Amino acid sequence: MDARPKVAYFCMEYGLHEDFPLYAGGLGILAGDHLKAAGDAGLPLVGLGLLWRQGYTRQIIEGGRPVDAYPLNDHMYRRLQDTGLTVTVPIRRREVKARAWLLDAFGNAPLYLLDTNLPENEDRWITGQLYGWFGEERVAQEMILGIGGVRLLRAMGFEPDVYHFNEGHAVLAGIELIREKMEAGSTFDEAWQATRGQIVFTTHTPVEAGNESHRLELLEYLGAFNGLSREQMEQIGGNPFNMTVAGLRLARAANGVSQLHARTARRMWAQVTDAPEITGITNGVHVPTWQDRRMVSAASGSDEALWQAHQSLKAETLAFIHERTGIRLAADKLLIGFARRAAPYKRSDLIFRRPQVIEPYLRDGRIQIVFAGKGHPLDDTGKEIVARLVDASRRFPESVVFVPDYDMAVGRALTRGTDLWLNNPIRPLEACGTSGMKAAMNGVLNLSVLDGWWPEACRHGENGWQLGDGYEGPDPDAHDLEALYRVLLREVVPTYYQDRPRWIRMMRESIRSTVDAFSAATMMRAYVDRLYAPEAGSV
Numbered sequence: 001m002d003a004r005p006k007v008a009y010f011c012m013e014y015g016l017h018e019d020f021p022l023y024a025g026g027l028g029i030l031a032g033d034h035l036k037a038a039g040d041a042g043l044p045l046v047g048l049g050l051l052w053r054q055g056y057t058r059q060i061i062e063g064g065r066p067v068d069a070y071p072l073n074d075h076m077y078r079r080l081q082d083t084g085l086t087v088t089v090p091i092r093r094r095e096v097k098a099r100a101w102l103l104d105a106f107g108n109a110p111l112y113l114l115d116t117n118l119p120e121n122e123d124r125w126i127t128g129q130l131y132g133w134f135g136e137e138r139v140a141q142e143m144i145l146g147i148g149g150v151r152l153l154r155a156m157g158f159e160p161d162v163y164h165f166n167e168g169h170a171v172l173a174g175i176e177l178i179r180e181k182m183e184a185g186s187t188f189d190e191a192w193q194a195t196r197g198q199i200v201f202t203t204h205t206p207v208e209a210g211n212e213s214h215r216l217e218l219l220e221y222l223g224a225f226n227g228l229s230r231e232q233m234e235q236i237g238g239n240p241f242n243m244t245v246a247g248l249r250l251a252r253a254a255n256g257v258s259q260l261h262a263r264t265a266r267r268m269w270a271q272v273t274d275a276p277e278i279t280g281i282t283n284g285v286h287v288p289t290w291q292d293r294r295m296v297s298a299a300s301g302s303d304e305a306l307w308q309a310h311q312s313l314k315a316e317t318l319a320f321i322h323e324r325t326g327i328r329l330a331a332d333k334l335l336i337g338f339a340r341r342a343a344p345y346k347r348s349d350l351i352f353r354r355p356q357v358i359e360p361y362l363r364d365g366r367i368q369i370v371f372a373g374k375g376h377p378l379d380d381t382g383k384e385i386v387a388r389l390v391d392a393s394r395r396f397p398e399s400v401v402f403v404p405d406y407d408m409a410v411g412r413a414l415t416r417g418t419d420l421w422l423n424n425p426i427r428p429l430e431a432c433g434t435s436g437m438k439a440a441m442n443g444v445l446n447l448s449v450l451d452g453w454w455p456e457a458c459r460h461g462e463n464g465w466q467l468g469d470g471y472e473g474p475d476p477d478a479h480d481l482e483a484l485y486r487v488l489l490r491e492v493v494p495t496y497y498q499d500r501p502r503w504i505r506m507m508r509e510s511i512r513s514t515v516d517a518f519s520a521a522t523m524m525r526a527y528v529d530r531l532y533a534p535e536a537g538s539v
């Protein structure tokens, strides 16, 4: 008999491949890599998610501004296996039916996707847009994921030892586990206590607004109480019902996604009673997905071989950029990559803030920058950031490029074939920042604020560069901008143009120091030992 714990992994989004646009960003990519690592290790883990018929926004640029499009992704059905199983969840007093499809095409542990797009449903659009709607629809989606997900496990006959909620969207699965036990005769307190022994929880964002909460009245109206009373729901998630608070109070063990993020999260949620200690399990990336194979052999070859391998990846990336934008960048000039969600704390356009400093470098092309990133469809601030990046690309058409519709294909191209990966969030708001790991493993050197994973990896001047000194005080923009220019213009640019041997040495060290330490396989071992193991947790 397999003694390893059987795990049911719940997540709102999964990034397995660009042809399956079931993800928005880092959370989904992490979940996809988690399933691939579980598949590689042969772990008894299954994923549960939703089959987003429209996915996340396909964001194009029109008139200098981002415009959202939601094409139907019905091509996905051809690659999915019909399990023949359906579950129902009562939502707004109507029985909503969801069909379960199996996706296992990418070497991943089995992923079961619930789909409400059935002719008999009035509510067939619940699994339409990922993060496209507020409040009511979001809760309906979370009811399908959480309550429907548990019901699917029962229909499949899969008996998990551990339920892993990857972010708060899945916490209604905990309410369903409590309901089951109460129906079998337990009191609420007994049921909650027993359920807590089964759940582990991962929190992902130190940005307040990223932690969803809903009015109890809304949850009640939709049917999300699921047989529990208002008082019982409030005991678990508070009022308004905070999904992260609920996740913590439902779990026996919890983690943040880097060591720094865990510290920040412990501070942030210190007032939540009855919660386990938040430990740190640093994210990793699925190496075969994100590291180019040619880099693996080149990293152990001569300097010349490593540089040639890098230059051929760079040539491919420049061709990719040309194909997507019509812009041809130079192969012999420094190319900075910056691909991130357009959220204010990430400060995508920080580098442009002092034109008299940076513009001479952009004008003569010593510095080239390629940007990518979507603004959230309902966030005007994010869209404004994208518009500013597009504007910069128009002012410096030979050295600044914006690649629209950031997805896994864009991410792969940019984290392989740029020279330098820039990351300048306001510390400590970047929980991890896995794109930097992808870059590092491909010999693309990181220049980053000491946030997320980077304090764990950075040895300044040896495998990349730190920007600033871990500053968390007032006016971080002025402080970090100063540091950015100082390191970029006095260390990075001179090394690139005048000390190529040192640059290559740093590339080699970047690959060596990250490829095992920040792989999804390493991360998975930490989850197995420190979260999934029955003795893990402090409740």
Ligand SMILES: *Cc1c(COP(=O)(O)O)cnc(C)c1O
Pocket: 024, 025, 026, 027, 029, 339, 340, 341, 406, 407, 408, 411, 412, 432, 433, 434, 435, 436, 438
């Ligand atoms: C890796 C990746 C992310 C997450 O990277 P961050 O560093 O957290 O921004 C997001 N989107 C895509 C498409 C990715 O490939």
